[in-house]
Amino acid sequence: MAVIFKNLIEETLSKASKFIKNNRILVRFTSFALVSVAALVICIISCGITVGFNVKYEGKNIAVISSTSVFKEAKDTVLNNLADKNDNNIIAKPKFSLTVTSKDNLCCEENLVNAIINNTDEIFFSSSLSVNGQVVAYAEREELKNLVSTALCKYYVEGAENNATFVDEVVINDGYSLEENKKDSNQLKELVSGLKVKTVSTVTTESDVKFSTKTIYTSSKQRGYEEIQTKGEAGLKTETAVIETVNGEETAKTVIARKILKEPVQQVVVKGTAVAYSSATARAQAKSAGFIHPMNKGDIKAVSAYWGDGRNHKAMDFSGNVGVPIFAAKAGKVVSAGWDGNYGYAVVIDHGNGFKTRYAHASSLCVKTGETVTQGQQIAKLGNTGRSTGPHLHFEVIKNGTRVNPAPYIGY
Ligand SMILES: [Zn+2]
Numbered sequence: 001m002a003v004i005f006k007n008l009i010e011e012t013l014s015k016a017s018k019f020i021k022n023n024r025i026l027v028r029f030t031s032f033a034l035v036s037v038a039a040l041v042i043c044i045i046s047c048g049i050t051v052g053f054n055v056k057y058e059g060k061n062i063a064v065i066s067s068t069s070v071f072k073e074a075k076d077t078v079l080n081n082l083a084d085k086n087d088n089n090i091i092a093k094p095k096f097s098l099t100v101t102s103k104d105n106l107c108c109e110e111n112l113v114n115a116i117i118n119n120t121d122e123i124f125f126s127s128s129l130s131v132n133g134q135v136v137a138y139a140e141r142e143e144l145k146n147l148v149s150t151a152l153c154k155y156y157v158e159g160a161e162n163n164a165t166f167v168d169e170v171v172i173n174d175g176y177s178l179e180e181n182k183k184d185s186n187q188l189k190e191l192v193s194g195l196k197v198k199t200v201s202t203v204t205t206e207s208d209v210k211f212s213t214k215t216i217y218t219s220s221k222q223r224g225y226e227e228i229q230t231k232g233e234a235g236l237k238t239e240t241a242v243i244e245t246v247n248g249e250e251t252a253k254t255v256i257a258r259k260i261l262k263e264p265v266q267q268v269v270v271k272g273t274a275v276a277y278s279s280a281t282a283r284a285q286a287k288s289a290g291f292i293h294p295m296n297k298g299d300i301k302a303v304s305a306y307w308g309d310g311r312n313h314k315a316m317d318f319s320g321n322v323g324v325p326i327f328a329a330k331a332g333k334v335v336s337a338g339w340d341g342n343y344g345y346a347v348v349i350d351h352g353n354g355f356k357t358r359y360a361h362a363s364s365l366c367v368k369t370g371e372t373v374t375q376g377q378q379i380a381k382l383g384n385t386g387r388s389t390g391p392h393l394h395f396e397v398i399k400n401g402t403r404v405n406p407a408p409y410i411g412y
Pocket of ligand 1: 313393
């Protein structure tokens with residue numbers, strides 16, 4: 001039995017071997033075909049080859065799609081999104097042809113929409129510009145956006161934190177529009193630059209802080225002496241403010257921070273009040289009474305002496321130019337400062353110990369009633385007010401209510 005089986009196998013193998021030997025070409029061809037088919041099947045499975053439709057639009061192959069309905073959807077999308085008036089004929093009829101393609105190659109609706117617009121002369125990718133709900137222009141997207149952002153930056157403050165908006169409600173929408181409705185570049189520029197811009201800028205500015213001046217009067221120096229003891233120096237401050245403008249015109253300003261970077265240095269000036277006296281007696285008298293001359297000697301053009309009761313001119317007159325300074329002959333309290341009839345603008349100072357002084361016919365006054373003044377402090381400017389025949393200072397020394405000769409008190 002086993003022998004029979006063995007003989008059968010050997011016989012079969014021998015027949016097969018003979019067949020292969022006699023039909024070598026046929027066997028090779030069949031093997032090649034089988035391998036090729038297998039490879040193709042593997043390739044189709046692994047590469048995702050599929051059947052699709054080539055879209056020929058306006059003479060150009062613009063896409064391969066899985067079904068013709070993709071084109072219909074894309075066409076509807078374009079027409080529905082076309083911002084301005086349109087008719088359905090604007091999209092040309094495509095030609096479809098069956099093709100084999102990779103699945104990856106199939107065009108989606110979004111890309112097909114772009115391809116249709118790119119290949120339709122009458123339509124362009126637009127942005128619409130709406131002002132207060134009204135579309136005022138269709139324009140190239142980039143052109144419009146560049147113009148708008150340039151317009152918004154126009155009133156920016158350099159070095160500041162800026163934020164700008166249009167005063168009107170301005171909206172830009174991307175879409176597609178008919179080429180014939182596209183706004184001309186110059187008109188678009190004019191339109192956008194005509195929109196009012198509100199800019200809010202946070203600005204920090206640096207500025208000087210002015211220094212103050214303090215005057216020290218000293219009787220140890222002659223009148224006219226003036227020396228800067230401490231030189232004043234300006235300080236430095238910063239101010240941060242939120243400034244609102246409309247087309248560059250300031251409409252509101254809120255200061256949000258102030259900072260002193262450097263305090264100012266007060267200037268200190270020393271001024272002399274001492275007067276050169278005509279005689280030792282006069283100096284002694286003046287010194288004992290503690291008075292100084294009410295004017296700078298250089299300002300005095302002429303002196304009219306005290307005449308007493310005979311001429312009823314119980315004062316001394318010093319003529320000079322209008323505006324030269326008149327000084328307090330002694331420290332005291334201003335008991336009257338203002339218009340005083342024949343005296344014109346006049347000041348009366350009470351020095352205590354029964355002494356008062358009056359300064360009349362001034363052009364203007366530098367002190368107020370009730371004010372305390374130091375010796376040598378400027379109290380008025382020489383003038384020609386009241387009953388006066390020319391610019392002069394009418395100076396009285398009043399001792400216990402009586403107008404006495406001022407000469408001894410001020411060094412004549
Ligand atoms: Zn007089």
